[in-house]
Amino acid sequence: MHSDRLIVNLALIGFMGAGKTSVGRLVAEQLHFDYLDTDELIQSRTGRPIVEIFSTDGEAAFRKMEQELVGELAARTKTVIATGGGLPMNPQNLVSLKTHALVVCLWASPEKIWERVKNQTHRPLLHDADPQKKIRELLAAREPFYRQADVLLNTELRSVREVAQQVVHQFRLEASRRR
Numbered sequence: 001m002h003s004d005r006l007i008v009n010l011a012l013i014g015f016m017g018a019g020k021t022s023v024g025r026l027v028a029e030q031l032h033f034d035y036l037d038t039d040e041l042i043q044s045r046t047g048r049p050i051v052e053i054f055s056t057d058g059e060a061a062f063r064k065m066e067q068e069l070v071g072e073l074a075a076r077t078k079t080v081i082a083t084g085g086g087l088p089m090n091p092q093n094l095v096s097l098k099t100h101a102l103v104v105c106l107w108a109s110p111e112k113i114w115e116r117v118k119n120q121t122h123r124p125l126l127h128d129a130d131p132q133k134k135i136r137e138l139l140a141a142r143e144p145f146y147r148q149a150d151v152l153l154n155t156e157l158r159s160v161r162e163v164a165q166q167v168v169h170q171f172r173l174e175a176s177r178r179r
């Protein structure tokens with residue numbers, strides 16, 4: 001990693017159900033950082049659930065909202081940013097996040113992801129005749145983007161608390177390298 005990079009925030013990327021929200025909240029607590037969730041912010045600003053944005057305006061409109069929001073994040077400091085699962089597919093978003101944040105990717109296998117999301121209904125991309133196949137396909141297509149994170153963490157055999165500890169450790173390590 002370039003040593004001239006400014007790391008004042010922490011961004012969590014990864015597939016739906018990887019644990020970005022639950023891990024992000026814990027990490028923010030431990031680092032005494034603010035917590036921000038790109039999906040939550042888009043929903044509160046538009047006053048509409050993501051499922052509705054997708055069905056009425058289409059995915060492209062949602063991706064545009066994501067990109068605009070990512071641009072604003074460069075003004076933040078001491079913030080844990082949990083991102084929507086598709087956000088890093090836009091290379092510009094990753095480039096932008098890396099100008100101010102350590103980017104950590106939470107990883108899990110398609111099987112584990114299915115186990116975690118199968119009883120949830122708020123994700124439009126999983127409203128599919130064969131959601132398990134959809135997960136496998138999307139994850140395979142996205143893997144090269146997720147791999148561009150600064151840190152890749154497998155969440156499979158770890159509890160939320162353990163993953164959060166690892167993330168905090170990586171962040172402190174990176175911060176101390178820059179002192």
Ligand code: S3P
Binds near residue numbers: 050084087125
């Ligand atoms: C999406 C993931 C969702 C949300 C939207 C699209 C994706 O966020 O942004 O439904 O493309 O993977 P989570 O990863 O928080 O579920």
